[in-house]
């Protein structure tokens with residue numbers, strides 16, 4: 001089976017606009033949280049919400065009627081000395097775009113509870129919760145049940161475990177990207193929610209984690225990121241390397 005792995009270096013909206021209507025089976029992604037990471041300019045709350053809203057409108061257009069999404073966000077995020085309800089912001093954008101939320105998966109990041117930002121130590125004055133969990137917002141475009149039968153790649157054991165809505169796995173680290181998710185996260189989404197040969201899109205692809213996993217699972221994949229440095233790194237990595245898999249992958253790179 002011939003599959004295509006396409007990387008688009010562009011702003012999310014331009015990148016998505018370059019895709020055909022009804023062309024994507026599954027969106028798996030982790031958007032920027034607007035907390036001042038090296039890859040995000042400090043945008044206003046209004047501009048961030050506009051980006052989330054416009055992205056979700058494009059998700060609606062590019063997803064097939066039975067297309068699905070799994071969007072990884074934190075419940076809340078502290079920035080500018082206030083806590084923002086990031087999950088709620090994306091839920092609103094998803095619903096406003098006409099997409100439907102079906103489920104949530106709690107990602108128990110078993111290794112991330114070591115920070116010592118307590119707020120007020122041993123006092124009810126102003127304690128801070130130390131985050132050790134994020135969430136996957138899971139949903140669909142028009143209908144959850146797939147319109148066609150296809151080949152699934154998930155094992156019975158993984159299906160039993162991954163259909164439980166708490167996934168425990170440590171955070172990942174990368175030498176060249178400050179906020180990667182572990183390969184296991186997109187792997188579970190892709191195997192649970194798509195068939196072999198389907199088309200997966202990650203519109204905030206970062207270091208290319210989703211592209212590598214989707215390619216290895218024999219899914220077509222489109223990754224978008226506006227950062228030229230990350231795109232160059234992906235092209236040099238084994239997410240974009242002809243030699244890591246037999247010759248049945250076509251790699252495409254576009255700069256918009």
Ligand SMILES: C[S@@+](CC[C@H](N)C(=O)[O-])C[C@H]1O[C@@H](n2cnc3c(N)ncnc32)[C@H](O)[C@@H]1O
Nearest residue numbers: 011012032039180181204206207209225226227
């Ligand atoms: C949380 S990171 C994704 C990391 C990815 N899941 C991984 O494992 O490598 C979010 C990415 O979104 C990209 N990004 C931020 N704003 C963007 C925009 N407006 N358009 C396209 N990409 C954007 C950033 O460059 C960053 O790489």
